[in-house]
Amino acid sequence: MSGNAVRREAIWNVEAYVPPAISFNGAEAPGEIFGLNVFSKTVMQKRLPKSVYKSVIATIEHGAMLDPDVADAVASAMKDWALEKGATHYAHVFYPLTGLTAEKHDSFFEPVGDGSSLAEFAGKTLVQGEPDASSFPNGGLRNTFEARGYTGWDVTSPAYILENPNGNTLCIPTVFVSMTGEALDHKTPLLRSQQAMGEHAARILTLFGHENQKVVAFCGPEQEYFLVDRHFFLARPDLLNAGRTLFGTKPPKGQEFDDHYFGAIPDRVLGFMMDTERELFKLGIPAKTRHNEVAPGQFEIAPMFERGNLAADHQQLLMTTFKAIAKKHGMECLFHEKPFAGVNGSGKHVNFSLGNADLGSLLVPGDTPHDNAQFLVFCAAVIRAVHKYAGLLRASVASATNDHRLGANEAPPAIISIFLGDQLADVFEQIAKGAASSSKGKGVMHIGVDTLPVLPTDPGDRNRTSPFAFTGNRFEFRAPGSMQTVAGPMTTINTIMADSLDYAAGVLETAVAAGTDFDTAVQDLLTQIITDHGNVVFNGDGYSAEWPIEAEQRGLANLKTTLDALPELITDSAMELFERYGVFNHREMHSRYEIGLEQYTLTIGVEARLSLEIGTTAILPAAVKHQTEIALNIGALKAAGVEADTAPLDEVGAPITALRAGLSALRAALKADVGHSALAEAEHARDVLLPAMADVRAAADALEELVADELWPLPTYQEMLFIL
DSSP states (O other): OOHHHHHHHHHHHHHTOOOOOOOOOTTOOHHHHTTTTBOOHHHHHHHSOHHHHHHHHHHHHHOOOOOGGGHHHHHHHHHHHHHHTTEEEEEEEEOBTTSSOEEEEEESEEEOTTSOEEEOOOHHHHHEEOOBOTTSOOTTSSOTTOOBEEEEEOTTSOOEEEOOTTOEEEEEEEEEEETTSOBOBSHHHHHHHHHHHHHHHHHHHHHTTOOSOOOEEEEEEOEEEEEEEHHHHHTOHHHHHHSSOSOOOOOSSOSTTOOSTTOOOOHHHHHHHHHHHHHHHHTTOOEEEEEEOSSTTEEEEEEOOEEHHHHHHHHHHHHHHHHHHHHHTTEEEEOOSOSSTTSOOOBOOEEEEEEETTTEETTOOOSOGGGOHHHHHHHHHHHHHHHHTHHHHHHTTOOTTGGGTTTSTTSOOSBOOEEOHHHHHHHHHHHHHTOOOOOOOOEEEOOSOTTSOOEEEOSSOOOTTOSEEEOSSSEEEOOOBTTSOTHHHHHHHHHHHHHHHHHHHHHHHHHHHTTOOHHHHHHHHHHHHHHHHGGGBOOSOTTSTHHHHHHHHHTOOBOOSHHHHGGGGGSHHHHHHHHHTTSOOHHHHHHHHHHHHHHHHHHHHHHHHHHHHHIIIIIHHHHHHHHHHHHHHHHHHHHTTOOOOOHHHHHHHHHHHHHHHHHHHHHHHHHOOOOSOHHHHHHHIIIIIHHHHHHHHHHHHHHHTTSOTTTOOSOOHHHHHHOO
C-alpha cells in the first residue's frame, strides 16, 4: 500500500467516525455526582466513629500527627465503602521520579480454610505498602540489588474509586520512600515543603495579630493539550514513541488567523470534554474552564484552586483520565510540550497562592494595597524568593521536551522575572523611595453602545510573556511544561517562600524585640527587599530582543537549556536551602540532578533513533521512488524524441543528497563513544544529536514539499491538525 493510500484510509476512517454511546444520564444533575467516587470528609463522617473522624480531620485540617490507632477503623470503613462501589482490588498510588503515576494492585479477597474467601483490609495495609523500588529512577539513592521501598498513606489526599469496564479499584494516594526514608517520589518533598512554608507564614501572621493559623499552599494548574485522531497517531511512529512529530513541514494554513483560539469547540471534542469532566467530577476534581487554545487541534482545561498536594495528585489523575477518555472517542491526547513544529506548544501554568479557610488568600491586595501591610509583606517575600532563587525555579521546569517551548514566542523566556502590574509596581516604587501613600484605582470602560453596561477595569493589564506574573490574587508561574507534574515547581516555590518568610519574620521579630514600632519595621523591611531584589520586577515585553540584554545588565540569568539549568540544583546554596527546611538532603538533591541528566539523554536518544529509523525506512525510500519515477519519465520522453525538463530531477536530488548525508551523520553520532559520565552523555545529546536530527529534519521537510503526494508515507500536519 502506498504512503498516500495509508493516509487516505486514515482520513476515510476519521470521516467515518461514530461517536461512542452517550454516557450521560439526562436525569443526573452535575452537582450530584461531584465526589461520588471519593472517600471524602462527608463519607468519613457518615461511616467513621466520631472520635476517629475527629482525629482524621485534625490531621487533614491542622497538620496533627496521624494517630496509628485510628488506621484500623478507617481501613475497615474504606474497605466496606469500596466493596459497595464494586471494587475488588486496592492500590497504593504513588508518583515516582518518572513524572508519571505508578500503582500496585492487591485483591481485598484472601482464601480461608473452608475454601471460601474473605475481604480483608487492615490498618497496617492502609498505612504502608511495599512496592519494588529498584526499577524506578533514583539517581543513586538505591542500588539495583536493593529493591525495598515503602509507600505511606497521605491522609490529606482522599482515596477514590477508579472505574474501569473490567472492574473498579480503590486508589490510595501515598508517598514513596526508600528504606532509609529518602524521597523516591515527587509527593514527599512537596509535603515537606508545604509544612516548612506554612510554619514561617504562620510566624508572619502572628506578628499581624493572627494567632495559631495553619497556612497552606494552593495551586490551580492550567492544562494545555492536543487531540489528534488515533488513525493518524498510529501512522506516525514518532508520535507513538516520542510524543512529538520529528518530521513535518508547515501546513499552508497554521494559526496565523487566530481563528481557533476561543473558537466554537468542535462537536467531537466537546463530547470528549463533557465525558472527561463527568469522570473528573466523580473523582472530586473541580474542572472549571474549557476552551480552544491558540494552535489548531489544541485545547485547555483549568480546574479551581486546591491545596498544593491535592492539586498535584488531581493533575496526575486528570492526565490519566484524559488519555483513557480520548481513546474512547477515537482520539489520542498529546501532552508533549511541542508535538508540532511551527505552531504553539503546550504549557501547564501553575497558579500559586497561600492562605487558609479563615483568612482566605494572603495574596489579595484589596482596593488599596498601599495600606495593606500584611499583603505587601507576603508579596515582597515572593519578590525576594524569585530573585534570589530564579535558577532553582528555572531548574524546576527543565526537561528536554520543555526546551522546545521555553523562549519561543508562545511561552515565557528562560529568564525568570516577575510581572507585578501597574498598580503594584507603582506601590513598590513608592516604597523604594520611602513610603507608599496611594494606589492606582480601578477604572471604567465606556464602550460607546447604549445597551451595554459600563464595565469596570482592573488597575493593571496582564503580561503573558512573564514567567512569574501577578494576576490579581495569585502569582502565575507560566514556565512549567504540559507534560510535567506540578509537584516539582510547587516544591521549589514552597521552599523558596519558606526561606523568604523565615527571613521576613526574623527581621520583624528582631526589630519589634528591640523596641521598633511595628509599622516602621514593616516599612523598613519592604524598602530593603524592593531595593535589594527589585531588579527581578519587569513589566515589559519578555519577547523583545532588548530584554535579554537588559536582563543581563540587571544580573538576571538566562538559562536557555536544561543542561544550563540543572547545575542550579547542586550549588552549595541550593543544597543548604533545601536541607535547612527539611525538603531534600544532599543525596536527594544530587539524585534529582542525576535523574535530570539521565531523562534528558534518554529522551533525545529515543528521538534520534526514531529520526534515523523513519528517515531511513520511510522518507528516503519514498523520495528515491519519486526521483526514480521522474528519471523514468524524462528517459521515456527523450527516447521518444521529446525535449524533457530536467529541473524537477535536480530539485529533488539536492535534498535527497542532504538527507543521505544527514542520516549518515546521525548514525555515526549514535554510535560515538562519548564516555560514561551522565553529563558527557547529556552534552553529546545536546551538542551532537540534536543538531544532527535537525539536519535530517530539514532535508526531510524539504522533500515533503517536493515528493508526489501519493508517495509521501506519513500523515501530514495539514491532515493531523485540521481533520478531527
